[in-house]
Amino acid sequence: MEWFDNNVFIEPFLNNEFLRYALAGGILVAITCAVAGTFVVLRGLAFVGDALAHGVLPGIATALLLGVSGIVGAAVGAVAMMGGVSLVTRRFRLSGDTAIGLLFVGMLALGVIITSRSDAFVGDLTRILFGELLGVSRSDLLSQLCALALVGLIAFIGRRPFLLLSVDEGLARTSGFSIRLFHNAMLTMVAITVVASFQTVGTLLVLGMLIAPAATGALFARRISSMMTIAALVGTLSTYIGLLLSYHFDIAAGATIVFTAVMFFALTAVLTEIRKALSKPSDGEHEHPHAHGRVHI
Amino acid sequence: MAALTAAVHSPISADHLCVGYGKRPVVEGVTLDMQPGELLVLIGTNGSGKSTLLKTLAGLIKPVHGDLHLLGEHAGQLPKRVGYLPQHPVSSHTLPLCVRDMVAMGRYAHLGLVKHASAHDREIVEESMVRVGIDAQAALPIRDLSGGQQQRTHLAQVLARQAEVLLLDEPTAGLDLNGRKLVADLVSAERARGVTVVMATHELSDAEQATSVMLLAQRVVSMGPPNVALRDEYLRECFGFTQPH
Numbered sequence: 001m002e003w004f005d006n007n008v009f010i011e012p013f014l015n016n017e018f019l020r021y022a023l024a025g026g027i028l029v030a031i032t033c034a035v036a037g038t039f040v041v042l043r044g045l046a047f048v049g050d051a052l053a054h055g056v057l058p059g060i061a062t063a064l065l066l067g068v069s070g071i072v073g074a075a076v077g078a079v080a081m082m083g084g085v086s087l088v089t090r091r092f093r094l095s096g097d098t099a100i101g102l103l104f105v106g107m108l109a110l111g112v113i114i115t116s117r118s119d120a121f122v123g124d125l126t127r128i129l130f131g132e133l134l135g136v137s138r139s140d141l142l143s144q145l146c147a148l149a150l151v152g153l154i155a156f157i158g159r160r161p162f163l164l165l166s167v168d169e170g171l172a173r174t175s176g177f178s179i180r181l182f183h184n185a186m187l188t189m190v191a192i193t194v195v196a197s198f199q200t201v202g203t204l205l206v207l208g209m210l211i212a213p214a215a216t217g218a219l220f221a222r223r224i225s226s227m228m229t230i231a232a233l234v235g236t237l238s239t240y241i242g243l244l245l246s247y248h249f250d251i252a253a254g255a256t257i258v259f260t261a262v263m264f265f266a267l268t269a270v271l272t273e274i275r276k277a278l279s280k281p282s283d284g285e286h287e288h289p290h291a292h293g294r295v296h297i
Numbered sequence: 298m299a300a301l302t303a304a305v306h307s308p309i310s311a312d313h314l315c316v317g318y319g320k321r322p323v324v325e326g327v328t329l330d331m332q333p334g335e336l337l338v339l340i341g342t343n344g345s346g347k348s349t350l351l352k353t354l355a356g357l358i359k360p361v362h363g364d365l366h367l368l369g370e371h372a373g374q375l376p377k378r379v380g381y382l383p384q385h386p387v388s389s390h391t392l393p394l395c396v397r398d399m400v401a402m403g404r405y406a407h408l409g410l411v412k413h414a415s416a417h418d419r420e421i422v423e424e425s426m427v428r429v430g431i432d433a434q435a436a437l438p439i440r441d442l443s444g445g446q447q448q449r450t451h452l453a454q455v456l457a458r459q460a461e462v463l464l465l466d467e468p469t470a471g472l473d474l475n476g477r478k479l480v481a482d483l484v485s486a487e488r489a490r491g492v493t494v495v496m497a498t499h500e501l502s503d504a505e506q507a508t509s510v511m512l513l514a515q516r517v518v519s520m521g522p523p524n525v526a527l528r529d530e531y532l533r534e535c536f537g538f539t540q541p542h
Contacts (some may be wrong), residue, residue, distance in 0.1 A: 038502070157410055174356065175405045203536075222395045223393065226393070
């Protein structure tokens with residue numbers, strides 16, 4: 001196959017170390033986002049994810065101004081954002097989305113104000129918002145790997161209460177799990193994902209990687225584990241395709257990856273609808289589907 | 298299914314209990330002393346306080362004041378022994394969960410965070426699905442089911458808890474006649490093995506098998522055996538009409 005001989009698909013990665021690093025970093029982000037994103041989609045936390053993604057901006061900006069690691073600043077920003085949402089919701093009896101919306105724009109504006117004090121304002125802001133995937137280093141990969149391990153651990157330990165919370169908070173509470181503890185654990189998991197991913201896809205685009213692959217999985221998965229696996233595969237494939245397109249057409253890597261992931265969702269949604277339409281006449285399967293398999297508890 | 302051993306403490310005891318949200322009372326003066334195998338049916342209009350009382354019994358909201366104990370402990374302290382079926386439990390139609398996994402969530406109170414499900418747990422899940430007649434749909438995603446089938450799935454989930462006290466908030470909602478008979482039979486079967494049941498409903502017919510009925514209208518209008526609690530004067534006071542004779 002001539003097109004394969006040209007090594008259009010592999011050569012860029014063989015010849016460029018920075019692309020191999022970018023691919024490894026992107027895949028780690030994709031898997032981390034798949035794990036956290038599955039619960040974001042199930043629990044309907046997309047807006048919280050969005051707010052966290054933007055809430056870290058002032059922290060990163062301050063860290064960059066002070067010459068400290070951006071990850072440290074992002075972590076401080078995420079903690080401030082989560083604490084703020086919790087405080088406003090409980091103390092002032094405002095709905096969650098109002099509290100999140102207020103803090104979200106407040107933190108975003110503060111981030112831009114701080115960044116505007118920097119001499120390289122536009123460059124810094126662009127880097128924070130859209131990431132610098134092609135500049136991923138070995139130490140970035142290491143922190144990304146640690147983040148993945150931490151997110152995986154939280155998801156594994158909290159999988160049962162997280163699932164119950166996604167169905168009904170009362171069900172979680174009456175099953176013996178603290179709503180506040182596990183809701184905060186879920187937010188922490190999202191915050192770690194956002195903080196660890198900002199270097200690669202940026203704070204603006206990380207939301208796309210959190211939601212699009214997990215939403216694609218939700219369209220046809222019947223199990224949480226399969227939804228997570230599909231999300232990881234879609235994220236990984238999007239990273240590979242996005243990097244390839246970015247290399248060949250000289251376009252922004254992070255944005256292309258996220259756009260590819262969203263296109264995966266759109267394509268899957270259309271195919272799912274077509275499948276549904278085609279399977280309607282023989283819907284009899286619903287009467288006697290069956291019923292094998294093990295209980296996954 | 299094995300009968301429960303005799304409980305040391307009363308399954309549900311309440312003394313001058315006031316339930317509500319924060320400091321705002323919804324229903325005051327609830328006094329209960331339920332015994333194993335008894336069924337208390339809560340009847341009232343929307344907003345009469347049925348769900349608030351059930352949520353308080355389940356430990357989801359704190360009593361405004363008064364004493365409340367379930368199996369000798371404060372409400373919400375014994376998740377393995379108290380099962381709660383919320384009203385309209387499915388909050389999202391996007392959940393990628395099959396019926397079997399949804400029912401299996403009923404065992405989470407016993408399994409906690411890390412314990413593996415045993416063959417016995419799996420057996421209980423299968424048996425619960427058979428009891429509510431949803432076993433043929435075990436592998437289907439919950440989002441593909443009708444409202445009635447979803448309600449049966451949630452019933453199976455609460456049965457899988459194998460609790461000593463069941464708190465059911467409108468368990469017959471969305472069910473057809475067969476489904477309602479099924480709920481009545483399930484409640485009878487659970488009571489026969491010593492389970493204490495409190496059930497909120499809009500249907501007066503659900504009260505027929507009750508040990509006692511509590512008629513609510515943001516206060517306790519009447520309480521006692523069905524023939525006493527559902528007297529015409531109480532029904533008129535509560536709903537503005539009486540039962541056709």
